[in-house]
Amino acid sequence: MSEVKQRAARQGLRRLLTGVSMVAIFASFCAPALAAADAETKAEIRALKEQLKRLEKRLEGQAQSQRQTERKVERVENAKGVPAANGGPAPIGGIVSKDGSILPAGFWFKNVLITPGGFFEFAGIHRDHNMGADLATPFGNIPYNNTVTAHQDETRFTARRSRLIFGTDADLDNVTHAKMYLAADFLSDAQTGTLTQSDSWNLRWRELYFKVDRSDLGLHLAAGQMYTLISMNSRGTTPDTFITPPVIDDQYMPGYTWSRQVGIRLSKDLPFNLQYAFSAEMPYTSFTNATPQYSVNGLTANLYPGGAFPGAYNLTPVGGSLYNNANTISFNDVPDLMTKLAWDPDLFGHSVHVEGGGMLRNFTDREFGGNHDVWGGSAELGVIVSVIPKWLDFQVSAVSGRGNGRYGASDQSIPDVTFNQSGGLSPIHERQVMIGLTAHPTPATDVYVFAGGEFLAANYSYANYPKVSALGIGGGVYSLGYGNPAYVNAGCNFEGATSSGSIGACVGETKDVRQITTGFWHNLYDGPAGKVRVGAQYSYTIRDSFQGIGGAFKGTENMIFTSLRYYPFN
DSSP states (O other), X not given: OOHHHHHHHHHHXXXXXXXXXXXXXXXXXXXXXXXXXOHHHHHHHHHHHHHHHHHHHHXXXXXXXXXXXXXXXXXXXXXXXXXXXSSSSOOSSSEEOTTSOEEOOOEEETTEEEEEEEEEEEEEEEESSXXXXXXXXXXXXXXXXXXXXXXXXXXXXXXXXXXXXXEEEEESSSSEEEEEEEEEESOOOOTTOOSSSOOOOOOEEEEEEEEEEETTTTEEEEEEEEEOTTSOBSSSSSGGGBOOOSOSOTTOOTTOBOOEEEEEEEEEEETTTEEEEEEEEOOOOOBOOSSOEEEETXXXXXXXXXXXXXTBOOSSOBOOTTSOTTSBOOOOOSOEEEEEEEEOOEETTEEEEEEEEEEEEEEEXXXXXXXXXXXXXXXXXXXXXXXXXXXXXXXXXXXXXXXXXXXXXXXXXXXXXXXXXXXXXXXXXXXXXXXXXXXXXXTTEEEEEEEEEEEEOOEEEEEEEOOBGXXXXXXXXXXXXXXXXXXXXXXXXXXXXXXXXXXXXXXXXXXXXXXXXXXXXEEEEEETTEEEEEEEEEEEEEEEEOOBBTXXXXXXXXXXXXXXXXXXXX
């Protein structure tokens, strides 16, 4: 119903209530005089009073509905200007969606606002060294020259990131507001997904969480799968304001810290535009190779005597029940614990977001017949500044600490922990840094340039183990840990060399991954029928190895991405 019709209906209802009230008042005065003569009149008066109560209740219901609508309009207005993730600033006119756009008003079911969203995407990828990867680049697996794929390029098309979004927004009462958010795409890789005849990519959900806000207390509670609290926010600390670099690559870029995982988060509004949050999230441990290197007659070789760490047990048992038994899981009995404080002032007409926080993680394994337990921790800092309002935005973020490897965009080859001579775990120190500028030369165009990297510190030791014939283990000096200079890199420049089996091997453990990237997004159409958006990105990425026997080596990757999107609901 239009606003004009609603106003006319309310005016008509008020006239009716006024007339009914006058009749009721008049009847009330006349009732004593008529009581003795006409009992039927009393019944009519009671009926009129009941009708008046029903009409008053109906009017109050309409007024409450109007207040709910006004609050939703206010929340939409407050969402204006939120920096967009993955593709520039959001259009105005709806609720902020997870891809950075603002969804339209949606439709109502009872008192729940249901908002559809999402986009169709046709994307293209070209890499000058084949990685066998779709839209998300495994940066830590950029090949050295020893692999066959390093001598081939690749070009791929994909529509798998086409996204379906479903959100709800409801007022439980005047101070309690509830939201549900679901985002799904086809970037899942079940065994039925092939590239031979029918791709058959299966649907997966990226995010699915429930959020409750108490406006009187300034509390926000969210539970479900969402971007981790250690990821950057555009404002505040709640999961619906996370921000990603505006790139097309769905793995984002080295230096960006992120994970989508199940957790529970509580945020609290504080004075002076501050907001504090605490979360407990699903843990997982990424291990370095458990098998040490072995020294024979003073010559270090990349061998695996006995095929296992001496005394090792199953570090990552296979999944069971509702976990796929083709995948391993890790021993974890403490959730990843995170905290963050955000400040969102307006300084001399420039919007600013500053955040700082930390993460505490617990790692455990079982070796040599005993359990080993160790803690790791990291600090996080991020800043976003509107340098020239509506024209130029700057952002920088960094995470540094021990045991944060899996939270980096290059997590495929960067572990959280390694092993010492006793079989215990030792967290690896890593720094993740990202910096970038986004310009808005026109209301329809965004241009960006970003740089980032992930940098690891070596963590190694040596141990002299005796020969144990029953276990097939030879005695000698073992080189342990991560980034050990005794590991063999001599074969990293020779095609066909592997990580084991010969002196000319290539261990090539990752020391750092660095990238510089630039790109643009442009709205070809933005109107009542939605939005058509086109983008392109170029990136240059370097992966360096630690120094080992034979030297240190690097792999490079030049990548070009293109994207054509249609947002039917924006």
